[in-house]
Amino acid sequence: MPIFTPLLVGFTLVVGYFVTTFARLLLRNFRSPLRALRGPPPSSFFMGHLREMHNQENNDIVARWEAQYGKTFVYRGFVGGYRLMTSDPVTVAHILGHAYEYPKPDFITDTLANMVAGNEGLLTSDGKVHKKQRRILTPAFSASNVKSLTPVFWAKAVELRDIWQNLLRRDAEAQDPQSNSTFSTSVDGGPSSAESTGLHARQRTEEKAHAEADDAKTRNRSLSSVTVDALDWLARATLDVIGDAGFGYHFNSLAAAARRSSEPEAAPGAAGYQKSEENELARAFAAIFDAAQQFHIMTILLIWFPALRIIGRRKGKTEKEARATMRRIGLELIEERMAAIAAEPSSASGGSPEKAAPDKQSASLAGRDLLSVLLRSNLSSNPDQRLSRNEILCQVSSFLAAGHETTASALTWTLYALARAPAVQAQLRTHLRSIPVSSSSSSPPTVLFERIARLPYLECVVREALRLHAPVCSTMRVATADDVVPVSEPYVDRAGQLRDCVRVRRGDIMTIPFQAMNRAPDVWGADAREFRPERWAAAVDGAESDEGESAEGDGDREGTTGAGARAWKRKMPGLWSNLMTFGNGNAISGHRACIGYRFSLVEMKIFLFVLLRDLEFSINPSVEIEKRINIVTRPLVKSESDKGNQMPLRIRYIPSESS
Ligand code: HEM
Numbered sequence: 001m002p003i004f005t006p007l008l009v010g011f012t013l014v015v016g017y018f019v020t021t022f023a024r025l026l027l028r029n030f031r032s033p034l035r036a037l038r039g040p041p042p043s044s045f046f047m048g049h050l051r052e053m054h055n056q057e058n059n060d061i062v063a064r065w066e067a068q069y070g071k072t073f074v075y076r077g078f079v080g081g082y083r084l085m086t087s088d089p090v091t092v093a094h095i096l097g098h099a100y101e102y103p104k105p106d107f108i109t110d111t112l113a114n115m116v117a118g119n120e121g122l123l124t125s126d127g128k129v130h131k132k133q134r135r136i137l138t139p140a141f142s143a144s145n146v147k148s149l150t151p152v153f154w155a156k157a158v159e160l161r162d163i164w165q166n167l168l169r170r171d172a173e174a175q176d177p178q179s180n181s182t183f184s185t186s187v188d189g190g191p192s193s194a195e196s197t198g199l200h201a202r203q204r205t206e207e208k209a210h211a212e213a214d215d216a217k218t219r220n221r222s223l224s225s226v227t228v229d230a231l232d233w234l235a236r237a238t239l240d241v242i243g244d245a246g247f248g249y250h251f252n253s254l255a256a257a258a259r260r261s262s263e264p265e266a267a268p269g270a271a272g273y274q275k276s277e278e279n280e281l282a283r284a285f286a287a288i289f290d291a292a293q294q295f296h297i298m299t300i301l302l303i304w305f306p307a308l309r310i311i312g313r314r315k316g317k318t319e320k321e322a323r324a325t326m327r328r329i330g331l332e333l334i335e336e337r338m339a340a341i342a343a344e345p346s347s348a349s350g351g352s353p354e355k356a357a358p359d360k361q362s363a364s365l366a367g368r369d370l371l372s373v374l375l376r377s378n379l380s381s382n383p384d385q386r387l388s389r390n391e392i393l394c395q396v397s398s399f400l401a402a403g404h405e406t407t408a409s410a411l412t413w414t415l416y417a418l419a420r421a422p423a424v425q426a427q428l429r430t431h432l433r434s435i436p437v438s439s440s441s442s443s444p445p446t447v448l449f450e451r452i453a454r455l456p457y458l459e460c461v462v463r464e465a466l467r468l469h470a471p472v473c474s475t476m477r478v479a480t481a482d483d484v485v486p487v488s489e490p491y492v493d494r495a496g497q498l499r500d501c502v503r504v505r506r507g508d509i510m511t512i513p514f515q516a517m518n519r520a521p522d523v524w525g526a527d528a529r530e531f532r533p534e535r536w537a538a539a540v541d542g543a544e545s546d547e548g549e550s551a552e553g554d555g556d557r558e559g560t561t562g563a564g565a566r567a568w569k570r571k572m573p574g575l576w577s578n579l580m581t582f583g584n585g586n587a588i589s590g591h592r593a594c595i596g597y598r599f600s601l602v603e604m605k606i607f608l609f610v611l612l613r614d615l616e617f618s619i620n621p622s623v624e625i626e627k628r629i630n631i632v633t634r635p636l637v638k639s640e641s642d643k644g645n646q647m648p649l650r651i652r653y654i655p656s657e658s659s
Pocket of ligand 1: 475476
């Protein structure tokens with residue numbers, strides 16, 4: 001047989017595969033009932049609107065399309081594929097509320113599975129397996145368990161504040177070597193004011209001279225400012241947090257960068273990122289996460305030509321090693337925790353540490369990390385309903401992937417919004433300083449955390465920042481069966497007819513634009529695009545904080561007046577605070593909303609409390625910040641896009657009046 005015969009057969013098979021897949025795609029477009037909907041004409045035959053959508057946070061495309069076509073329309077994907085874009089609250093509630101009938105499309109699940117080094121975690125599982133995992137994981141994210149993790153958030157917030165103050169100290173000393181700067185930090189209880197009474201005149205003069213010198217130092221210190229890449233530092237802080245609070249693992253990522261930045265040649269304010277100096281697990285996670293986030297033409301081809309995944313999924317050596325490291329460390333962590341649980345007096349019943357050791361409840365955080373609580377919950381489940389070792393391992397990397405960059409992005413955008421609104425920032429600081437912090441910063445009392453969690457203006461700021469800067473700007477779903485989807489108000493189709501539902505066909509893809517919904521002018525008002533925490537005042541005033549336990553799927557829809565209530569009246573179907581920021585779900589037919597939302601809210605509030613009391617954030621007005629979407633929305637300096645994601649903020653020590 002001539003050599004070219006098998007080659008010819010192979011070639012014909014490959015060409016045949018591409019031609020039939022391509023034809024199937026075109027046929028599917030042709031048969032989709034979504035063709036009947038109005039929408040913008042595609043700007044490219046192959047890429048449809050994918051490029052515009054990738055830049056949606058900067059070009060405002062979704063809002064512009066909505067203004068033209070309403071809340072229900074189609075845009076185009078690869079080779080002109082019809083995709084439903086809906087911000088109609090009833091349609092969104094239907095799709096997200098039937099999570100198992102409308103799962104994430106394969107290409108999203110695939111990217112997430114690559115990111116978390118496996119497809120058995122909560123982010124990627126589906127149907128009964130997802131329901132089982134969600135039930136077992138829920139106790140780890142309960143309001144009471146998250147509250148018990150607050151000291152971890154506190155310790156990391158204080159560590160970051162101290163690092164930034166050290167940068168300021170170095171800067172002040174560089175300007176004035178005599179200054180020998182020290183910063184009194186208000187979270188340590190604040191400086192004591194030494195009143196000199198009954199001293200004779202000379203002593204009083206000396207005191208005055210010292211006081212004036214101190215004042216001058218304080219002035220110097222408060223004049224000194226450095227620019228920090230807030231995104232990088234906060235990503236380190238939130239990585240440390242999820243390591244400690246998630247599974248008792250110390251990444252020490254902040255400390256590594258602080259060491260580096262204190263070296264004489266380091267640029268002031270730089271986190272000093274040196275991959276080789278990072279801890280082993282941080283390096284492994286970054287390698288996997290970075291690889292999964294890379295977007296190129298192959299990413300699109302893999303979506304539509306699944307056979308290519310055999311080649312496309314091949315991992316490089318670094319990625320393989322990173323996966324092996326994650327697996328090894330993950331298994332070690334699971335073993336350690338299992339051993340600790342076995343040693344608990346009530347382990348036989350799978351009880352909680354509260355039940356096991358009431359006398360030691362508040363003394364230690366041990367046993368309260370997400371992994372320990374999940375393992376305990378697993379043990380107390382029916383043996384045939386338990387998570388396998390691999391499933392548990394995948395949850396560890398899922399917590400890392402889902403819980404660290406999201407909160408870092410949320411905090412970064414909050415500081416950015418505050419830097420752009422100095423009056424709001426000053427007002428927030430006044431409110432934060434109204435809470436006395438009398439105990440040592442290392443172990444503040446629970447009552448302080450309660451007060452921070454319930455501080456109305458802080459709540460308003462957090463809600464407003466998460467409304468305006470949702471870290472996850474949209475999500476996608478695919479129909480697993482033909483369906484008739486309800487709408488809240490009729491819309492006009494391509495033929496000019498009024499329609500009161502959307503017909504979808506199995507395989508149709510839909511996009512839910514969380515960020516655009518959070519900014520809809522008909523819900524939030526004409527000033528929807530402005531950062532105005534006051535819009536929440538009426539809803540927050542006197543309302544219970546979001547830390548209250550809520551049944552899975554019920555969400556926290558408190559607030560009876562103001563913007564929150566207006567959104568709720570219009571049935572904005574968000575899990576928390578009538579916002580779409582954390583998605584939504586339904587306990588009965590599939591709850592895929594963020595399981596970690598309470599964790600991030602408490603973490604955000606503690607960080608803002610600690611950082612903003614003593615530091616002022618500003619931004620050079622000439623710096624233009626853009627948003628880049630790569631699963632999470634991150635900032636970029638427009639004129640320095642080659643430098644990648646960054647958020648340069650200027651920080652300044654801001655002494656309280658008593659300093
Ligand atoms: C500000 C911070 C956060 C934001 C904005 C956020 C946002 C979201 C959103 C929008 C979803 C739903 C995605 C979809 O429907 O396609 C989600 C799911 C999820 N989030 Fe978060 N998240 C945050 C923090 C966290 C944290 C701290 C954790 C864990 C420690 C976490 C763990 C998860 C997990 C495991 C899921 C998948 C849930 C499921 O499918 O059942 N998230 N998150």
